[in-house]
Amino acid sequence: MALTPGSEVNVAEDRPSPADEVQRLYNEAETQMARSMEDFVSRDSFGSLLVRMTENVMGVTQIATGAIDLVVRNLRIAGRPDVTRLARQIARTEDKLELVLQEVERLGQQLEALEPPAQPTGTNGGTTSARRRKTSA
Amino acid sequence: MAPTLAQIARAPVAAVDFANILLTTQDAKIGTSPKDVVWTHRTTTLYRYRSNLRTKPVPVLLVFALINRPAIFDLRPGNSFVEYLLDEGYDVFLVDWGAPGDEDHDVGLDSYVCDALPWAMRETLRASGQEELSLVGWCIGGVLAAMHASIDPASPARNLVLLTTPVDTSGSLYAKWVGRPDFDAGYVADTLGVIPGAGVDVMNKMMKPVANFWTTYRTLWGQVLEGTARREAYQAMAKWVADNPPFAGRAYREWIEAMYQRNQLVAGTMRLRGERVDLRNIEQNLLVVTAGADHIAPRQGTLPLLDLVSSADVEHLDRPGGHIGLMAGSRARTDIWPEIAGWLAERSDS
Numbered sequence: 001m002a003l004t005p006g007s008e009v010n011v012a013e014d015r016p017s018p019a020d021e022v023q024r025l026y027n028e029a030e031t032q033m034a035r036s037m038e039d040f041v042s043r044d045s046f047g048s049l050l051v052r053m054t055e056n057v058m059g060v061t062q063i064a065t066g067a068i069d070l071v072v073r074n075l076r077i078a079g080r081p082d083v084t085r086l087a088r089q090i091a092r093t094e095d096k097l098e099l100v101l102q103e104v105e106r107l108g109q110q111l112e113a114l115e116p117p118a119q120p121t122g123t124n125g126g127t128t129s130a131r132r133r134k135t136s137a
Numbered sequence: 138m139a140p141t142l143a144q145i146a147r148a149p150v151a152a153v154d155f156a157n158i159l160l161t162t163q164d165a166k167i168g169t170s171p172k173d174v175v176w177t178h179r180t181t182t183l184y185r186y187r188s189n190l191r192t193k194p195v196p197v198l199l200v201f202a203l204i205n206r207p208a209i210f211d212l213r214p215g216n217s218f219v220e221y222l223l224d225e226g227y228d229v230f231l232v233d234w235g236a237p238g239d240e241d242h243d244v245g246l247d248s249y250v251c252d253a254l255p256w257a258m259r260e261t262l263r264a265s266g267q268e269e270l271s272l273v274g275w276c277i278g279g280v281l282a283a284m285h286a287s288i289d290p291a292s293p294a295r296n297l298v299l300l301t302t303p304v305d306t307s308g309s310l311y312a313k314w315v316g317r318p319d320f321d322a323g324y325v326a327d328t329l330g331v332i333p334g335a336g337v338d339v340m341n342k343m344m345k346p347v348a349n350f351w352t353t354y355r356t357l358w359g360q361v362l363e364g365t366a367r368r369e370a371y372q373a374m375a376k377w378v379a380d381n382p383p384f385a386g387r388a389y390r391e392w393i394e395a396m397y398q399r400n401q402l403v404a405g406t407m408r409l410r411g412e413r414v415d416l417r418n419i420e421q422n423l424l425v426v427t428a429g430a431d432h433i434a435p436r437q438g439t440l441p442l443l444d445l446v447s448s449a450d451v452e453h454l455d456r457p458g459g460h461i462g463l464m465a466g467s468r469a470r471t472d473i474w475p476e477i478a479g480w481l482a483e484r485s486d487s
Contacts, residue, residue: 030355034347041343047313051320058328080239084330087240091179098178098256 144362155361158368159354162379165372168208170219172231176260179244180235183257185228185264186211186219192226195295195485196265198258199231202277203249203388204337206380207233209465210275213373218464218474225478227485228265232257235382242330242386246395247409249388250284258293271296271481272421275464276434277392280304280402283442286419288412296484297421297448298477301460303396303434304416304442305403310344310432312397322393326386334381344432374465403441419446422484424477426454428463452480 016024040046065080072079144151172184199219201207210231211219222229232254237244261270272294274282279302286292306312315322325332342349360366384392401407407414423446427436436455443453456473458466463473 030347030352034345034352037346038344041346042310042313044313047317048319050314051317054320054325058325062328084239087238088243091240094179 147362151358151362154366155358158357158361158366158371162372162375165213165369165376167213167373167377168206168211169214170211170217170223175230175264176257178253178256180237180241181253181257182233182235183260184231184233185261186223186231188223188228190223190226191228193228193482193485194267195269195271195481196228196230196261196267197222197271197273197481198261199229200254200272200274200278200282201231201234202275203234203281203392204277204334204341204381204384206377206382207231207278208380209377209461212377212465213369216370216373216465216467216470218469221470221474222478225482227478227481228267230257230261230264230270236334237331237383237385239330242326244385245387246281246284246391248385249281250288251410254281254285255289255292262293269293269295271298271485273298273300273477274302275300276302276460280396283416283419284402284407284409284414286421287414287416288409288418290418292421294421296424296481297419298424298426298481299439299442300426300464301428301431301434301439302425302442303438305400305438305440306397307400307438309397309435309438312400314340315393316397316400318398320393320398322390322398326390330386331383332386332389334383337384338379338381341433370467403445405445416442416445417447420448422450423448424452424454424480426456426463426473426477428458428460429455430458431460431463433460450484 069079069081171187173187174182175185176183199207199210201209211217214220219229219231234249234253258270258272262268270293272282272286274280274297279299282294282297283299283302283304286294286297303309306316314320357366357371395401395407399406402414402416405413405415405417425439425442427439429436440453443451454473454476456463458468458472463469
């Protein structure tokens with residue numbers, strides 16, 4: 001196909017610049033890396049590695065916290081377990097309070113149900129009531 | 138697009154801006170819609186959002202997950218589901234599970250499903266003066282709401298909305314990691330007492346490591362360089378993502394064992410305080426929302442719920458988006474919130 005005058009310039013403008021090409025290659029590499037990593041973390045071997053690493057961290061944590069608690073206890077200072085024990089007691093007290101409040105509410109509702117309906121006040125009402133009672137008798 | 142010469146010249150200033158956005162993320166204001174504390178118990182707080190526009194009698198109670206803050210419902214002005222519901226005339230409540238401490242290591246799933254959630258519902262009805270409410274649960278919040286509806290035949294929930302809620306976890310990436318028989322969740326729970334939020338955050342991010350640990354920052358850098366960075370939007374989401382409360386030890390162990398190791402919820406074999414959690418007992422009007430690109434609670438893990446419930450009124454919305462992006466992304470206001478609000482409106486008359 002013959003090129004029209006000036007079209008060679010347009011073709012040059014349409015061609016990506018080296019910088020654009022580098023950007024495109026980088027984007028492709030990043031996308032591929034992301035897919036590869038997602039594939040890697042979904043493998044059974046990674047899951048197994050995760051379990052072992054978690055156990056190791058838990059083991060180190062237990063040893064470290066045990067040692068620290070022992071030092072603090074021997075210094076006769078209140079440590080984290082002591083504070084936690086107190087906080088747990090406060091939480092349990094709050095639980096009991098909530099249950100007490102619920103019970104009080106239930107009793108209140110039962111009392112409301114037992115109370116007789118309020119008698120109407122005023123002469124008209126009284127006359128009407130008397131008239132009703134007379135009729136009944 | 139490759140950086141221009143002007144952008145390259147701007148790079149030193151952009152570097153300062155980029156660092157500033159990252160370093161001041163913790164100062165971002167999220168969850169700012171005015172609200173009042175209605176009730177508290179232990180770490181749980183029930184909020185009621187202030188409004189002069191309450192026209193719909195049936196209040197809405199929002200329930201989020203245990204491993205993230207519920208501020209995602211009210212991320213920032215202009216991108217807040219709470220704000221949207223208030224403008225639509227709803228009486229909006231939100232239960233915040235708070236941050237469990239070491240003293241809460243013995244808090245289990247039953248503490249949330251059998252105690253805190255029903256009590257929060259009771260206080261919602263007391264504050265609103267109504268007898269029924271709409272329960273909107275998202276992620277683990279949806280699971281807790283579904284469990285509650287399954288075991289409480291006298292539940293005051295008239296409507297149940299479950300957003301990106303995992304029900305059948307088989308085949309999920311989490312199941313491959315913690316559903317393994319050699320993963321001892323009890324050992325982790327007993328050692329740590331409460332699982333640090335940062336640990337849960339790292340594990341969530343490991344599901345898409347390049348995207349979460351690199352691409353997010355690389356994209357922000359590019360936007361700062363081009364001058365198109367949306368600081369408020371980035372910081373609000375980044376702050377929320379990084380703010381993970383601890384996971385109470387017993388609840389963590391029960392969650393892993395019941396949901397991922399034994400997949401008991403969909404099987405109907407889970408028990409809470411002796412009561413069988415049977416999804417077939419759900420009779421509320423039900424709206425199930427799934428996200429097509431959800432890798433945390435894949436849609437195929439939610440769909441079995443539709444065949445299990447006994448509700449006569451069931452609707453399923455499947456929309457593009459991720460686990461969080463579906464409800465908190467830039468298109469949520471136009472793509473999904475109106476549908477949820479409209480569904481609720483048809484079922485919120487007194």
